[in-house]
Amino acid sequence: MSEKHTHDVVIVGSGLAGLRAAVETAGRLDVALISKVFPTRSHSGAAQGGIAAALGNEEPDSWEWHMFDTVKGGDYLTDQDAAEVLTRDAVRAVYELEHMGVPFNRNPNGTIAQRAFGGHTRNFGEAPVKRACYAADRTGRVILDTLYGQCVQRGIHVYPELSVVDLLVRDGVVCGVVALDWATGALHVFHAKAVMLATGGFGKVFKTTSNCFANTGDGAALVFRHGFPLQDMEFVQFHPTGIYGLGVLISEAARGEGGILRNRLGERFMERYAPTIKDLAARDVVSRAIMSEIRAGRGIDGRDFVYLDLTHLGKERLAERLSDISSFVRIYLGIDPAEAPIPVQPTCHYMMGGIPTDVDGRALDVQGRPIAGLYAAGECACVSVHGANRLGCNSLLDLVVFGRRAGRHMAAQVPSMDLTPLPSQAEAPVRERMEKIKERTTGVRPAVLRERMQQEMMERCGVYRTREGLDKALETVRGLQEECRRNVFLDYRGERYNTDLMEALELESLLTLAEVILVSAASRRESRGAHSREDYPDRDDQNFLHHSLVYRDGDKIGVAAKPVSITRFEPKPRVY
């Protein structure tokens, strides 16, 4: 038996994208907000560095410069109509957050303080500009808490610790979801006029990642399994500075505040790779530079990491501006960053790809038509403002700008929409899947398959890729999918808080997305942004200045091209 609920709208995910959308619909629609983790534990709360907006509080800035940086940073795969919406709306969005109660750091004159960040420049690439608004190095945490408070105040109906495990689709119309309640093991069927997915990223596909455990991409995987496309999935951002061996993030704010990357010889090697903005070049450029230093034997002690040097910033500045990351380094490495450099290596950080949407958050099919009843926003979506490589501080902005727009569109459209009847036996496919797993008493544990997938993806689909490596990884991942289908078993088969079952279901999402990433990466025979093919080292605008769509076509996987919107900035070679 399952419990049934009916709401106007179901929002899945309570990071900043889901919360911002919920705030917008409050009082106008009956909304259910479902989240796998308690809302304030969503990964948005881990965001450290800041949120970008051309407030111009520190020095002159403009939304056009911000838009240019976003397009250039995205290696010209950014949809420029969407980037214009993002950067024009940024200033309003940040002041709105301020008015809701977000405690940003301030200048002595009371204005919101801003700092430098990778790829943020003035006058179309001339020199770095201070554009990141921040609250020390816990910007995401304070925005998440503020927006959650706003949802509570507005009486949003939250269903915490329920995982959505299926999307309900009837005659091409999305009309609800099936969710599993971790506390009881019961299935819940949610019937709604519209479903919005805001399930975040899926860094857990890779071994070394800055992402939290919940980032398994369930929403994107469900969309794909139901035959809808995913866009630009080959573009996986590796952040240059993860703590060595752990992947925990050291925010770019550390370099924004003056931190310097050094190799074994003590050289500031970024001077060679990006002479103008050096350590503040875009993330893909810095990650590749680090990997090149390591490959040339200039990693520290010849090993696979370099140093991030903050020692010259002084104890006081570290305590005031970078206190959280200083404490991570002290706790995890036993190092005081004021006295010794930090060992770092690239860590999987952000997915540029996801569910294709328009600027109102409507999810799109392969032909680019809105899918009835389905919205998406945030990291699980691809609108696409980040193109082939996201700039730091543009994700938090994307969440609040496009989360709000999706909420606004739903508030306007949903009241006149009908409730599509549910498919019969809505929860039967999920129940069958779960029972099959629970019936087995021997086999392989989900964690074993997950580790093999993560290792393979890291090795063959990381910062550098080749055709041969991608083919090999695809074979491995398909083998793991088969093993997962036939052989996964659980040590614990009970109903309450069955985290073994959670891992098995999440593994299905991760393996689905790993395959999509590999297929997408193999089909893009060029290097652009975060996608770096050693066998095709150059960007090829002639053949690949387009988005990739990957979708399920019966038993096969289809790949299609989708045009990029170019309105203001013609593609130019990327020079730093």
Ligand SMILES: Cc1cc2nc3c(=O)[nH]c(=O)nc-3n(C[C@H](O)[C@H](O)[C@H](O)COP(=O)(O)OP(=O)(O)OC[C@H]3O[C@@H](n4cnc5c(N)ncnc54)[C@H](O)[C@@H]3O)c2cc1C
């Ligand atoms: C360590 C770190 C630091 C970062 N720093 C910055 C920064 O300084 N500036 C910046 O702009 N960006 C930053 N980013 C990126 C940014 O934080 C993320 O892209 C963003 O927070 C994603 O937000 P979201 O709302 O899409 O989803 P998330 O905040 O990831 O939330 C996902 C939500 O979906 C729910 N969910 C997932 N699956 C299911 C399911 N099956 N059923 C029900 N609910 C589900 C989860 O419970 C959660 O509530 C950082 C990222 C990381 C990892």
